[in-house]
Amino acid sequence: MTKQWLAHFNDTQLALFGFLLFFAVFMAVLGWTFRMGAQRQYKKISELPLSDEKNYGENL
Amino acid sequence: MENQKSLQLEKVTYDDKIVKAFVLAMLTFAGVAFLAGLLAALQLAYWPFNMNLEWITFGRLRPLHTNAAIFAFAGNAVFAGVYYSTQRLCKTRLFNDTLSWLHFWGWQAIILSAAITLPLGYSQGKEYAELEWPIDIAIAVIWVVFAVNFFGTLAKRKEKHIYVAIWFYIATILTVAMLHIVNSIEYPVSFMKSYPVWAGIQDALVQWWYGHNAVAFFLTTPFLGLMYYFIPKAVNRPVYSYRLSIVHFWALIFLYIWAGPHHLLNTAMPDWAQTLGMVFSVMLWAPSWGGMINGLLTLRGVWHLIRTEPIVKFLVTAVTFYGMSTFEGPLLSIKSVNNLGHYTDWIIGHVHGGALGWNGFMAFGMAYYLIPKLWRTELHSKSLANTHFWVALLGILLYYISMWASGITQGLMWRAIDVQGNLVYPDFVETVMKIVPLYWIRALGGLLFLIGFLIMIYNVIKTIQGAPANQYDTEVQVPVAVGHDTHPEKGHRKLEGLVTVFSVLSLIAVLVGSVIEIYPTLNLSKYVKEENAVEPYTPLELAGRDIYIAEGCYVCHSQMIRQLPGDVLRYGKASTIEESMYDHPFQWGSKRTGPDLARTGKKYPDLWHYRHMIDPRAVTPKSIMPNYPWLADKSTDFVGLRKKVAVMKALGVPYDDNTLAQADVMAEKQAKEIAEGLKAQGVTQDGLERKQVVALIAYLQSLGQKGKNKGVKDDKAVASSL
Numbered sequence: 001m002t003k004q005w006l007a008h009f010n011d012t013q014l015a016l017f018g019f020l021l022f023f024a025v026f027m028a029v030l031g032w033t034f035r036m037g038a039q040r041q042y043k044k045i046s047e048l049p050l051s052d053e054k055n056y057g058e059n060l
Numbered sequence: 061m062e063n064q065k066s067l068q069l070e071k072v073t074y075d076d077k078i079v080k081a082f083v084l085a086m087l088t089f090a091g092v093a094f095l096a097g098l099l100a101a102l103q104l105a106y107w108p109f110n111m112n113l114e115w116i117t118f119g120r121l122r123p124l125h126t127n128a129a130i131f132a133f134a135g136n137a138v139f140a141g142v143y144y145s146t147q148r149l150c151k152t153r154l155f156n157d158t159l160s161w162l163h164f165w166g167w168q169a170i171i172l173s174a175a176i177t178l179p180l181g182y183s184q185g186k187e188y189a190e191l192e193w194p195i196d197i198a199i200a201v202i203w204v205v206f207a208v209n210f211f212g213t214l215a216k217r218k219e220k221h222i223y224v225a226i227w228f229y230i231a232t233i234l235t236v237a238m239l240h241i242v243n244s245i246e247y248p249v250s251f252m253k254s255y256p257v258w259a260g261i262q263d264a265l266v267q268w269w270y271g272h273n274a275v276a277f278f279l280t281t282p283f284l285g286l287m288y289y290f291i292p293k294a295v296n297r298p299v300y301s302y303r304l305s306i307v308h309f310w311a312l313i314f315l316y317i318w319a320g321p322h323h324l325l326n327t328a329m330p331d332w333a334q335t336l337g338m339v340f341s342v343m344l345w346a347p348s349w350g351g352m353i354n355g356l357l358t359l360r361g362v363w364h365l366i367r368t369e370p371i372v373k374f375l376v377t378a379v380t381f382y383g384m385s386t387f388e389g390p391l392l393s394i395k396s397v398n399n400l401g402h403y404t405d406w407i408i409g410h411v412h413g414g415a416l417g418w419n420g421f422m423a424f425g426m427a428y429y430l431i432p433k434l435w436r437t438e439l440h441s442k443s444l445a446n447t448h449f450w451v452a453l454l455g456i457l458l459y460y461i462s463m464w465a466s467g468i469t470q471g472l473m474w475r476a477i478d479v480q481g482n483l484v485y486p487d488f489v490e491t492v493m494k495i496v497p498l499y500w501i502r503a504l505g506g507l508l509f510l511i512g513f514l515i516m517i518y519n520v521i522k523t524i525q526g527a528p529a530n531q532y533d534t535e536v537q538v539p540v541a542v543g544h545d546t547h548p549e550k551g552h553r554k555l556e557g558l559v560t561v562f563s564v565l566s567l568i569a570v571l572v573g574s575v576i577e578i579y580p581t582l583n584l585s586k587y588v589k590e591e592n593a594v595e596p597y598t599p600l601e602l603a604g605r606d607i608y609i610a611e612g613c614y615v616c617h618s619q620m621i622r623q624l625p626g627d628v629l630r631y632g633k634a635s636t637i638e639e640s641m642y643d644h645p646f647q648w649g650s651k652r653t654g655p656d657l658a659r660t661g662k663k664y665p666d667l668w669h670y671r672h673m674i675d676p677r678a679v680t681p682k683s684i685m686p687n688y689p690w691l692a693d694k695s696t697d698f699v700g701l702r703k704k705v706a707v708m709k710a711l712g713v714p715y716d717d718n719t720l721a722q723a724d725v726m727a728e729k730q731a732k733e734i735a736e737g738l739k740a741q742g743v744t745q746d747g748l749e750r751k752q753v754v755a756l757i758a759y760l761q762s763l764g765q766k767g768k769n770k771g772v773k774d775d776k777a778v779a780s781s782l
Contacts, residue, residue, distance in 0.1 A: 014576050015336045021572065022314055022343070029310040033303040041221075042302035048223045049292045052148035055537035056069055 068540040072218065074147045076533045078160045080434050082140035083427060085168060087517065089132030090423070092175070094513055096125035098506045104653065105499035107684050115179035117686045119612025123190045124178045129415055130188060130278060132171045137423035138282040139167070139206070142229050144430060145289040146210065149226060151219045151538045155212025159205050166202035170195060182252045185609035185645045186267050188274050189243050193254040196244040203240065207233050214559050218538040222559065224305040228285030230559070231313050231566045235277040238570070242578075243270035249707050250700065253606070257711055260640035261329060262584060264648055269320040269577050276316035279414065280382075283422050284312075287355045287379060290426050294371050300357035304350055311347035313566060315340050317573035322393035325402065326622040327648065328637045330587055334395070336577070341393030348386030355379040370445035374425030377453065381417025385410065399624055400475070403652040405495065406467025409460050416456045416509060424448070424516065431523055436531065440522035448512045448519070455508030462501035469495055470652075475626030483629050488655040489682050496684065592638040594766035596713045597759070599701045600727035604759025606704070607696075607752050608647070611688065618649030619658040619763065632659040632764065639766065642713045654685055659764030666734055667741045669757045691753040692745065696731070698724040727755075734758060 032038075051058070102109040103118050110117045147154055154160050173195050177183075183190040191199070210233060214226070243266055246254040258266050292299050299305055321329060321337025356379055359365065365372040388410050392401050401407060432439045439445060473491040476484035485491055597605060608614070621627045623634040635658050640646050649656075664672075668679055673691055676683035701723040709715045719726060728749070734757055735749035748754060 014579065015332060015339055018318060018336065018573065018576060019339065022311075022340075025314055025569070026307075026311055029307055033306050038303070042306075043298075045221045045223055046292075046298035046302040048149055048219065048221065049145070049225075049289050050296065050298065052145075052151065053534055053536060056067070056539055057537075 069537045070540050072152055072536050072538050074534045074536075075143070075154045075157065075160060076434050078154065078157075078164060079140050079144045079430065081164050082136050082143065083430055083434070085164070086133060086136035086140055086423060087427065087520065089128055089136060089171060090420075090513060091517070093125060093128035093133045094506070094510045096121060096128055098503065098510055100125050101499065101503040101506045103686070104684060105496060105503050107686050110686050112687065112689070114181075114688075114690045117611070117688075119615050119686075120179050120181055120183075122615045123183060123187075123612060124175065126188055127174050127178065127190065128171075130274065131174070134279055134283075134415075134419050134423065135167065137419070137426065138232075138278075138286070139163070140430065141286040141290070141426055142210070142282065145225055145286070146213055146229065149219065149223045149289070150213055150217030151536065152213060152217050155209045155216065159209040159212075163202060163205045163209060166198065166205060170198050170202060173198070177252065181610035181612075183610055183612060184246065184254065184256065185612075185614055185647065186243070186256065186263075186270075187615075187650060188271055189240075189267070192252045193244070193246050193248050194251070196240070196246070199240060200237070200244075203233075203237055207237065211559070222562070223289070224299075224302065224309060225285040225289040227309050227562065227566070228281045228288065230563055231309070231570070232277050232282045232285070234563060234567050235273065235281075235313070235317070235570050238567075238574070239270045239273050239277065243267060247707050247711055249704050253704075255644040255704075255707055255711060257644070258646075259642055259644045259711070259713075260646050261587070261637050263644065263646040264324055264327075264329070264640075265321065265333070265578055267646070268323040269317075269574065272320040272323060273317055275414070276319075279419050280316070281313065283382075283419055284308075284351055286422055286426060287351075287375070287382075290422075290429060291355055291358050291375050291379070294369070294375055294425070294429055295359055295362050295365055297358065297360075297362065300354050300360060304354045308347050308351040308354060310569065312344070312351065314569045314573065315344045315347060317570045318577055319344055319393070320577055322398070323650065324648070325393070325395050325398040326624055327620050328635050328639075333577070338393050338395055340573075342390045345386060345390040348389075349383060352379055352383035352386070355382075370442055370449055371425050371428045373446070373449050374421045374428065377449075378418050378421035378425060381413055381421065381456075385414040385418060388413065399622075400471040401467060402622075403618055403650070404467035404470040404474075405463045405498075406471065407651070409463030409467060412456070412459050412463065416452075416459065420452070420456075420509075424452075427516075427520070431520055435524050435527035437523060437527040440519050440526060444515055444519045448515045450512075451515065452509050452512030455505045455510075455512060458505030458508065459502050460505075462498040462505065466495040466498040466502070469498075474630065474652075475624070477625060477629065481629075483626070486630070488630075489680050492653075492684055493682050587637050588641055589638065592636055592767060594638055594641065596642050596708070596715055597762060598726065598730055599705055599719065599723040600696075600730040600755050600758045601762045602704060602708070602759075603696050603698070603701055603727060604752075604755035604757070605647075607691070607756045608759055609645070611691075613657075614647050614649045615651060616653035616685070618652050618656045620648035621656055621658050627656070631656045639764070639769075642708070644708065644711055644713075657760070657763055659769075661761045661763040661765035665741075666737055666757050666761065667743070669760055670738055670743060670753060673753050673756065688753075691756060692748075692751050694752045695747075695750045696727070696752050696755045698727055698750075701727050730758060731755065 099109060099116065100118060100121050103121070114120070143154060143160070174191055177192060177195065178190060182192045184192060210229065246256045248254040256263055288299055288305060318340035319337055321333045322341045325334050325338065356376065359376065366376055391397055392407070392410060428439060428445055470491055473485045473494065478484050621631045621633070621635045628634055639658070640648070671678045672680070673688045675687050676685040702720070705715050705720055705723040709720060731749040731754045734754050738748060
């Protein structure tokens with residue numbers, strides 16, 4: 001079965017395969033960023049550059 | 061915070077010295093890169109600017125310029141920014157001081173060796189990968205040092221979360237390692253000479269997979285990381301949307317790696333691979349602009365800082381240029397636009413929009429931010445920084461607009477066909493003369509950019525001179541517990557915090573596209589037809605080819621006739637995959653400052669080439685091609701040919717045993733025939749047969765003269781019958 005598929009595999013399908021793969025990755029990432037609790041966590045992480053020369057506690 | 065009192069705190073000292081060192085190195089090599097660029101620009105406007113010195117003739121200077129800009133200027137900028145921000149984002153000192161300094165000195169030594177070997181003509185003939193094998197190994201070693209130091213720092217971080225900038229750095233480190241290693245697999249012939257294991261279309265695909273992703277993962281992802289760090293710092297507010305930055309990251313690294321084939325549109329590359337490159341390049345527009353918008357909107361509410369703060373001016377303009385380049389790139393990847401733009405100055409304009417506008421201005425903005433901070437003082441003069449900005453911006457615009465005009469002029473002239481079906485401008489040099497005035501404007505643009513930079517240097521020197529004598533490193537207090545989280549969230553295993561998982565996922569993302577992009581090379585038998593096979597170069601032609609590579613002829617000449625009417629009418633029938641099947645490295649080229657040479661063999665007599673090489677204007681009065689008088693003085697290395705042929709054979713080129721054993725004798729015989737022919741036509745030179753120019757002529761006369769095409773003199777006749 002696999003062997004047959006490989007034998008008839010057409011290179012042009014690679015572009016389609018790549019496109020679908022990208023779509024899947026994109027949707028997965030999008031879903032991941034909208035998971036529960038993400039926004040709160042992202043808000044905190046996004047502030048890391050602003051407190052990186054402050055001592056512990058100063059940025060709280 | 062109640063639990064805070066019970067925490068034990070420790071002091072962390074960031075390593076600011078290493079950052080200072082990289083900043084100074086970046087500024088030093090920026091000067092070198094800009095100066096080399098200006099000289100190269102002047103040489104195209106007026107060729108005698110090479111002062112008849114072989115070391116700075118265009119073919120050798122251009123690789124020096126590109127390598128200096130990418131690896132010395134941008135490279136040192138990236139290392140400075142990565143080391144500065146990573147320590148701070150991880151709240152820890154860099155992993156190991158010795159590794160940091162080994163990285164620093166190792167990288168500078170590599171740059172120095174490039175600066176020596178490229179002008180001497182040691183080159184692999186692959187763009188942005190010209191450096192010979194011992195330097196390639198050094199690059200790999202120092203890159204590993206960098207990686208260990210970087211990942212070691214992440215491992216001992218005191219901050220649990222990993223900020224998005226660091227993701228971009230991780231992708232950079234892993235992907236550049238992969239690209240460099242795969243593209244540099246080569247077989248050494250001698251201490252400073254090697255042949256890549258890849259040939260022809262394989263080499264083309266691997267090279268542009270590398271070349272395009274050098275832009276992606278050396279000049280884009282690390283700079284995006286810097287953008288996500290330094291713009292929030294400069295305007296003192298968090299990035300516009302962290303969520304968008306995550307989507308930006310994954311979409312960008314996933315898509316970028318597929319786009320390499322857009323450098324090979326309309327060539328002999330299989331159609332499906334061209335479509336693949338085009339589709340993915342166009343898709344790339346979306347994440348790129350997502351990133352740009354995210355960077356720009358970080359300024360929400362503080363747009364006035366663009367007016368008052370030079371740092372913000374530079375950073376914001378850089379991001380704007382990023383947006384422009386990433387719009388233009390996909391545009392140029394559309395096949396019909398590419399027909400017009402490829403091989404022309406349009407591409408050079410596109411590249412400089414990215415390099416000067418995006419990378420240059422990011423690096424300058426970062427330097428204006430870092431230098432006063434690191435040296436614990438104020439910037440000497442804000443108004444000089446503003447002057448730098450405006451002068452440099454004007455420079456970029458002049459550069460960009462002139463190259464755009466020049467590129468489109470070239471593109472249109474090359475393909476103009478009259479009603480009878482003939483080329484309107486059959487004489488290539490006519491298309492060159494038309495754009496020389498634009499070359500002067502470009503050089504002026506480059507000069508302005510350089511002047512702006514010199515203003516910056518003055519400002520930096522004054523700033524550092526005014527710094528207090530007591531220089532110290534930044535210190536912060538952090539909790540002793542590793543990876544301490546100030547808001548522990550139970551039950552969430554966060555991907556953003558897991559370096560290893562994250563690295564593996566990014567590697568998979570770039571590997572998928574890579575495998576598919578290079579796939580035809582693994583499957584070459586499908587595309588190479590036995591009946592169209594060509595025979596290998598004779599030993600003398602091989603020697604000539606090495607001279608062609610050493611002189612960097614490929615930076616001005618392509619060897620790939622595209623499947624387009626304009627190309628076919630001008631140069632003969634379209635190049636086939638088989639015609640370069642033994643080309644280690646391939647020489648398809650990327651720029652036609654001069655005409656395509658794929659079928660130049662037998663187009664002119666030997667004497668024409670001899671005179672043309674010594675002084676192109678002797679045969680083509682308005683040529684801008686440099687003189688190569690030294691080729692008539694320097695001797696061909698006949699003895700080394702046996703080894704070269706043996707290495708080629710080991711790489712799969714079908715040389716017979718006789719050629720293997722007699723390579724030098726055969727070459728000397730062929731050289732003698734050519735030299736005698738030249739002498740009969742009046743060339744008077746002692747020992748002509750031993751000179752490089754003869755080997756080069758042998759090579760040029762063999763182009764397009766292999767296999768079925770043997771003896772075909774006028775390819776135009778063939779072409780018009782198509």
